[in-house]
Amino acid sequence: MGREQELRAVISRVGGLDEAAAAAAAQRLDSLTKPPGSLGRLEDIVKQLAGITGQTLPSVERKAVVVMAGDHGVCEEGVSAFPQEVTPQMVANFLAGGAAVNVLARQAGAEIICVDIGMASPLEHPGLLQRNVRRGTANMAKGAAMTREEAVEAVLAGARIAEELAGKGVELLATGEMGIGNTTASAAVYAVLAGVPVEDAAGRGTGISDERLGHKIEVIARAIKQNEPDAADPLDVLAKVGGLEIAGLTGLILGAAAERKPIVIDGFISSAAALAAARLCPASAAYMIGSHQSHERGHSKLLEEIGLAPFLKLDMRLGEGTGAVLAFHLIEAAVRLQSEMATFESAGVTKG
Numbered sequence: 001m002g003r004e005q006e007l008r009a010v011i012s013r014v015g016g017l018d019e020a021a022a023a024a025a026a027q028r029l030d031s032l033t034k035p036p037g038s039l040g041r042l043e044d045i046v047k048q049l050a051g052i053t054g055q056t057l058p059s060v061e062r063k064a065v066v067v068m069a070g071d072h073g074v075c076e077e078g079v080s081a082f083p084q085e086v087t088p089q090m091v092a093n094f095l096a097g098g099a100a101v102n103v104l105a106r107q108a109g110a111e112i113i114c115v116d117i118g119m120a121s122p123l124e125h126p127g128l129l130q131r132n133v134r135r136g137t138a139n140m141a142k143g144a145a146m147t148r149e150e151a152v153e154a155v156l157a158g159a160r161i162a163e164e165l166a167g168k169g170v171e172l173l174a175t176g177e178m179g180i181g182n183t184t185a186s187a188a189v190y191a192v193l194a195g196v197p198v199e200d201a202a203g204r205g206t207g208i209s210d211e212r213l214g215h216k217i218e219v220i221a222r223a224i225k226q227n228e229p230d231a232a233d234p235l236d237v238l239a240k241v242g243g244l245e246i247a248g249l250t251g252l253i254l255g256a257a258a259e260r261k262p263i264v265i266d267g268f269i270s271s272a273a274a275l276a277a278a279r280l281c282p283a284s285a286a287y288m289i290g291s292h293q294s295h296e297r298g299h300s301k302l303l304e305e306i307g308l309a310p311f312l313k314l315d316m317r318l319g320e321g322t323g324a325v326l327a328f329h330l331i332e333a334a335v336r337l338q339s340e341m342a343t344f345e346s347a348g349v350t351k352g
């Protein structure tokens, strides 16, 4: 079977939600000692998780955030405030436990799976999942970031990681990433897939000046003009103007959906990957849970495009999976309410 057919097979495994389980969960929510619907969106999470897993009392005890790392040839155009060597340096920091996502994952009781999907240089570390598809993308302002085959390979690698984690009993997944220059590629993917103007899709990333933002917009526009990605073909878009970690996250999301596991979507880069997943497989969107609204320009519209509503708006603009891991706390709270609250009957409270 060709690699693209393998991907089609993953996509074909993504089924609809279990409506009966969601209805049973809704019924239990209404039996708990509170006015019906009074826990608002926490109730929506419970119903969604029930529909995803088929369980009236879903569990999210085992949680993991997958941090995909990749490099970007477009960095040579000067689109980031930081140099490319920060990617491996930060990966080393993740592996040593010192990055923001490590702190938040420890607090949330989640494991971190750090993946080299497209780093420019190899990094030997027993804790790093070696799934490198190519040593960084090519400069998309001059030609395709990667071949279609490489994009498919990265998507499949992501899907396989989701399958492996599901097989190990992980019940809740989150997307995370590291890759200097990846807000440029993400903005390009978003602009093409959603048909929005580049200036509405691109933001300051790591914190570039007005002048550099203007240049970044011009570079993205040039990359799109040069490559003519087909908006109706997400794999073409990921290959020509995307990134290896973006494609890997698209696969992770599709794999999670195929395994009937909920997946929490982090910030701007993760959301660009989620949009590609939703375009490749519209049914996968039902398995996604929004987390936060990044400070990055374009993120709120990008979330709307996918149909995701963020829980948090903390003006964060970091990525790594930080916003998604913060949302783990709310998801766990929702699940605990469903399983631990007394019912009107058990507590002897009069129902209205």
Ligand SMILES: Cc1cc2ncn([C@H]3O[C@H](COP(=O)(O)O)[C@@H](O)[C@H]3O)c2cc1C
Pocket: 079, 080, 081, 082, 086, 090, 177, 178, 179, 180, 181, 182, 183, 184, 204, 205, 206, 207, 318, 319, 320
């Ligand atoms: C120290 C450091 C840690 C980070 N952790 C995540 N990012 C975030 O910033 C990068 C995207 O921004 P741009 O497109 O402007 O390069 C990605 O690596 C993203 O994960 C970081 C960036 C830096 C500098």
Ligand SMILES: O=C(O)c1cccnc1
Pocket: 183, 204, 205, 206, 266, 267, 268, 269, 270, 294, 295, 296, 299, 316, 317, 318, 319, 320
């Ligand atoms: O929203 C994000 O994920 C983000 C924004 C800026 C820089 N890095 C990541």
